[in-house]
Amino acid sequence: MRLASLLAAALSMAAPAFAQTPIGDADAGKTVFAQCSACHEIGQGAKSRIGPHLNELFGRKAAGIDGFRYSKSLERAGADGLVWTLDKLDAYLENPRVLVSGTRMSFRGLRKKKDRDDVLAYLRAFSESPANIPEAEPTARKVEVELPPEVLAIKGDVAYGEYLSSECKTCHQLDGSDAGIPSITLWPEEDFVLAMHAYKQKIRIHPVMQMMAGRLSDEEIAALAAYFGSLE
Numbered sequence: 001m002r003l004a005s006l007l008a009a010a011l012s013m014a015a016p017a018f019a020q021t022p023i024g025d026a027d028a029g030k031t032v033f034a035q036c037s038a039c040h041e042i043g044q045g046a047k048s049r050i051g052p053h054l055n056e057l058f059g060r061k062a063a064g065i066d067g068f069r070y071s072k073s074l075e076r077a078g079a080d081g082l083v084w085t086l087d088k089l090d091a092y093l094e095n096p097r098v099l100v101s102g103t104r105m106s107f108r109g110l111r112k113k114k115d116r117d118d119v120l121a122y123l124r125a126f127s128e129s130p131a132n133i134p135e136a137e138p139t140a141r142k143v144e145v146e147l148p149p150e151v152l153a154i155k156g157d158v159a160y161g162e163y164l165s166s167e168c169k170t171c172h173q174l175d176g177s178d179a180g181i182p183s184i185t186l187w188p189e190e191d192f193v194l195a196m197h198a199y200k201q202k203i204r205i206h207p208v209m210q211m212m213a214g215r216l217s218d219e220e221i222a223a224l225a226a227y228f229g230s231l232e
Contacts, residue, residue, distance in 0.1 A: 023086070024114065029122030032115050036107075042126050049188050051105065058127035060084050062100075069186055073102025089123075090116050106183035145198040152190060154222040161227025164220055167212065174231060185231045192225035 033042070039051035046053040048068045062078035063070040070078075077100050082088065092099045093116045095109040110116045172184050184192065198204040199213035200221075213221070 023121040023124060024117030024119075026118070026121040026125055029118035029120065032110070032119040033122055035110075036119070039105075042123070049191060050186075054123055055126050057084055057089070057123055058086070071100075071102055071104040073100050074104075086120065089120055093119065104183060104185060145194055145201055145203050147194065147197055151197075151218050152193060154218055156189065156219075156222035156224070156226030158223070158226045158230050160220075161223035161225070164216075164224055165227055168224065168228075184228050187225070187228055189222075189225040189229045192228060193221055196221045196224070 036051075036054075039049070040054050041047055041049060042054040046055050048065060052065045052068045052070075060083070062082040062084060063075045064078060082100075084092075088099065093110050096103050096105045096107055110119070168184070172182075174185060187195075195204065196213045196216065199206065199209040200216070202210055204210070216224070
């Protein structure tokens with residue numbers, strides 16, 4: 001009987017931590033995830049946009065989605081063996097730059113353990129059944145403004161965008177770091193254009209950004225989008 005108990009315990013310890021460990025309340029985690037949805041998508045049809053999609057996150061190697069432009073720091077962490085296990089995700093969500101010092105993720109972290117547990121429970125629901133990713137409400141890249149196709153089709157001039165960017169760079173950090181100002185480095189160009197026109201039309205509420213965007217032509221917005229989207 002004692003041998004059977006020891007064998008069961010050993011098998012339990014050998015199982016993946018994220019498959020065995022209870023976390024938190026996934027329904028509450030869906031609410032917490034609203035803080036993440038400006039950059040990350042999850043659920044059927046999720047795509048990588050400002051941040052990588054979060055389907056099948058648990059057990060994924062850091063910087064593990066082919067084709068997504070991660071920070072050099074996160075790429076190095078993945079090459080060194082960082083895998084998104086429960087404990088590593090918990091540490092990253094508490095303070096991203098403690099675990100990966102050069103990450104571009106402009107998020108200050110979730111200081112409350114319950115919030116981290118709940119959102120991790122929500123994320124795990126999209127990681128354990130790769131052939132059957134559950135449905136989720138649309139996340140990230142919420143359409144705030146509709147633009148004519150010809151405006152979205154404008155090809156921005158990167159060099160002109162760099163020339164125009166000096167005012168942006170008084171607040172936004174080129175390395176993607178966040179000092180209370182969200183990062184705009186490596187934003188998808190269409191997302192950048194939509195956001196700037198939302199400020200211009202006063203749909204997004206921020207008086208300084210409304211003023212800044214109001215000064216810009218469609219071509220200038222496209223140029224800024226091309227420049228910030230091209231940065232490494």
